[in-house]
Amino acid sequence: MSGNHHTNWVSDPRVKTPANEGTTADHPGWETVSRELCYDGRYAKVFHDVVRTPSRPEGVMWTVVRRKYAVAVAPRTVDGKWLLVHQERIAVRRAIWEFPAGQIEPETESDENGDPSAHQTLIHGTVWRELREETGWTEGPQSRLESLGFYYSSPGFTDENCHLFFADRVVQHAEGSLPDENEQIVECRAFSTEELVGMIATGEIRDANTLACFARLTALGKI
Amino acid sequence: MSGNHHTNWVSDPRVKTPANEGTTADHPGWETVSRELCYDGRYAKVFHDVVRTPSRPEGVMWTVVRRKYAVAVAPRTVDGKWLLVHQERIAVRRAIWEFPAGQIEPETESDENGDPSAHQTLIHGTVWRELREETGWTEGPQSRLESLGFYYSSPGFTDENCHLFFADRVVQHAEGSLPDENEQIVECRAFSTEELVGMIATGEIRDANTLACFARLTALGKI
Numbered sequence: 001m002s003g004n005h006h007t008n009w010v011s012d013p014r015v016k017t018p019a020n021e022g023t024t025a026d027h028p029g030w031e032t033v034s035r036e037l038c039y040d041g042r043y044a045k046v047f048h049d050v051v052r053t054p055s056r057p058e059g060v061m062w063t064v065v066r067r068k069y070a071v072a073v074a075p076r077t078v079d080g081k082w083l084l085v086h087q088e089r090i091a092v093r094r095a096i097w098e099f100p101a102g103q104i105e106p107e108t109e110s111d112e113n114g115d116p117s118a119h120q121t122l123i124h125g126t127v128w129r130e131l132r133e134e135t136g137w138t139e140g141p142q143s144r145l146e147s148l149g150f151y152y153s154s155p156g157f158t159d160e161n162c163h164l165f166f167a168d169r170v171v172q173h174a175e176g177s178l179p180d181e182n183e184q185i186v187e188c189r190a191f192s193t194e195e196l197v198g199m200i201a202t203g204e205i206r207d208a209n210t211l212a213c214f215a216r217l218t219a220l221g222k223i
Numbered sequence: 224m225s226g227n228h229h230t231n232w233v234s235d236p237r238v239k240t241p242a243n244e245g246t247t248a249d250h251p252g253w254e255t256v257s258r259e260l261c262y263d264g265r266y267a268k269v270f271h272d273v274v275r276t277p278s279r280p281e282g283v284m285w286t287v288v289r290r291k292y293a294v295a296v297a298p299r300t301v302d303g304k305w306l307l308v309h310q311e312r313i314a315v316r317r318a319i320w321e322f323p324a325g326q327i328e329p330e331t332e333s334d335e336n337g338d339p340s341a342h343q344t345l346i347h348g349t350v351w352r353e354l355r356e357e358t359g360w361t362e363g364p365q366s367r368l369e370s371l372g373f374y375y376s377s378p379g380f381t382d383e384n385c386h387l388f389f390a391d392r393v394v395q396h397a398e399g400s401l402p403d404e405n406e407q408i409v410e411c412r413a414f415s416t417e418e419l420v421g422m423i424a425t426g427e428i429r430d431a432n433t434l435a436c437f438a439r440l441t442a443l444g445k446i
Contacts (some may be wrong), residue, residue, distance in 0.1 A: 016425050030316045039262035039269050043286040044380055046262050046269060053311050054318070055407050062313035063266040065288055067380065088276050089378040090285035093253045095277070096378065149426030151434055154376040154383060155312040155319065157267055157290065184278050200442035202239050203372030208431035211374055215434040218441045219423035 009124075010146040012220060029054035043067070067160035071126045072101035072209035074148075074217060075137060075167045081190035083170070084210075085134050088184040095186050097199065099210045101162070102130035127165050133178045135188045140171035148216035153208050164213050166222060193223060232347075233369040235443060252277035266290070290383035294349045295324035295432035297371070297440060298360060298390045304413035306393070307433075308357050311407040318409050320422065322433045324385070325353035350388050356401045358411045363394035371439035376431050387436050389445065416446060 026032055031052040039046035045066045052059045075083040084097045104126050124145065132138045139145075148164035179185065191199070199205045200214055217223045249255055254275040262269035268289045275282045298306040307320045327349045347368065355361045362368075371387035402408065414422070422428045423437055440446045 014424050016427075025316070027317050032316075038264070041261070041269065041286050044269065044288055046264065046267065049313065051313050051316070053313065053407065055311060055409060060313065063264050064314045065267055067377075088278060089375070090272065090274050090276065090283065091287045091380055091382050092375055092378045092384070093248070093255075093274070094250050096375075101379075149429065151426075151429045151431060152312070152315055152319075153431050154290075154381070155315045155430055156324075157314055158377070158381075159314050160377060161315070184276065186278060197442045200438055201237050203374075203439075204239075206372065206374045207378055208374060208376050208435060211435040211438040212431060214442070215423055215438040216426075219420045219437070 008142075008144045010144045012146060014220065015147055015149045015216075033059050063157060065158040065160075067158055068103040068105070070101060070103045070160065070162040070209075071123060071130065071165065072099050072162050072213055073127050073131055073165040073167050074099050074210075074213040075131055075135065075170045077137070077190055078140070078142070078169050078171060081192060082196045083135050083137055083188060083190055084196075084205075085185045086187040086189070087134075088186060089207075096207055097205055097210075098207045099213055100130050100134040101209045102126060102133075104163075123163055127167065131167060131170065132173055133180055134183075134185050136173050136175075136177035137170045137188075138173040139167070140169060142169045143171070144168045148213060148220070151208070151212045162209060162212070164209075164216055166213070166217060197223075231365075231367045233367050235369060237443065238370055238372045238439075256282050286380060288381040288383075290381055291326040291328070293324060293326045293383065293385040293432075294346060294353060294388065295322050295385050295436055296350050296354055296388040296390050297322050297433075297436040298354055298358065298393045300360070300413055301363070301365065301392045301394060304415060305419045306358050306360055306411060306413055307419075307428075308408045309410040309412070310357075311409060312430075319430055320428055320433075321430045322436055323353050323357040324432045325349060325356075327386075346386050350390065354390060354393065355396055356403055357406075357408050359396050359398075359400035360393045360411075361396040362390070363392060365392045366394070367391045371436060371443070374431070374435045385432060385435070387432075387439055389436070389440060420446075 033050040036048040047064045049062050049064050050059050085100055086095050086097050088095045146166040148166055150161050150163045153160045256273040259271040261271055270287045272285050272287050273282050308323055309318050309320050311318045369389040371389055373384050373386045376383045
């Protein structure tokens with residue numbers, strides 16, 4: 001599943017992603033006092049948490065929606081084009097252009113909270129799987145996979161976080177894409193950097209995953 | 224509440240935000256067949272929706288978490304520094320540096336779905352209110368408020384969307400910030416553009432609102 005046997009893994013020393021980041025564990029000065037499960041769904045769970053924080057040691061009640069963690073990947077082809085997928089998004093009732101993304105499916109508890117190296121293998125495997133499924137492109141002999149750190153999609157109410165990647169020099173898979181029955185990719189297309197920048201400027205690109213990848217890529221001087 | 228009586232409102236013709244965007248209304252080719260409320264909270268509502276889409280006219284079931292819409296603002300001071308707030312975020316159990324943001328509180332149904340001009344006044348009022356409350360900075364005679372469009376925080380499961388703004392040449396309010404009892408701003412500080420870019424590159428800035436503002440600002444050539 002890891003699929004990254006011949007890919008050059010590149011780590012930019014500026015990007016800091018401590019191993020314990022992006023977990024729901026309590027950090028120093030934080031303590032979960034109680035947690036009540038109020039909605040238990042396959043795609044989201046709603047909790048009423050009571051939490052002590054550094055500035056509110058008496059504790060505060062908060063509604064928290066828990067979600068699986070995710071990956072998003074900015075794929076660039078060998079000729080320097082960016083791959084975007086046009087995907088129907090039920091929650092917002094329209095199709096939008098986005099970088100490929102998907103949720104991480106932990107096989108065991110320790111995949112998620114234990115050995116950092118197993119966790120990294122799981123994340124990288126998810127990146128290549130989603131890229132292949134959604135675009136029909138994949139890793140080639142010259143491919144490089146680079147971490148762009150992670151981000152929180154809406155930390156006011158959900159613990160959802162997404163690990164961001166730059167997959168450079170990807171190539172077309174001989175057998176194309178592998179549609180997932182739970183999602184609907186209408187189209188995959190390659191865009192020049194100028195087109196990508198234009199779609200972000202106008203607001204045509206409007207999902208947090210793609211905007212977050214773009215922010216990290218530009219801040220790191222890679223676009 | 225609008226508070227923008229003497230602010231220069233600037234609209235970049237490249238940024239396109241159609242009036243019906245960012246609502247939950249069905250768009251052409253989409254039809255909500257049924258909607259079951261499964262969790263009814265003040266801060267989030269969970270629905271099981273059955274929806275016909277252009278590529279799936281037979282209908283598909285989806286879990287959708289509904290949230291109020293929001294604003295986020297990138298405030299720049301008269302001397303060219305960016306204002307960030309350090310805020311405790313219960314859902315992710317830590318404090319993070321972010322641009323000021325907050326939810327839009329519609330006073331009437333028509334504020335949300337009716338007259339576009341009333342909706343715009345409500346949104347602008349929310350921007351200035353959140354800026355004042357969270358940072359203690361506010362509009363001055365030379366301030367400019369510019370739309371950066373909107374984005375979806377996680378369109379795989381929630382309709383939450385956030386209108387993004389660039390508030391330039393803001394000034395300190397004589398009476399400082401106005402803390403909201405439901406949130407905990409630990410600190411507000413001004414950062415140079417170089418510092419802001421560095422915090423995005425390293426991953427220290429890791430919330431979708433701030434990354435989305437930054438993506439739009441750089442794509443529009445404003446950073």
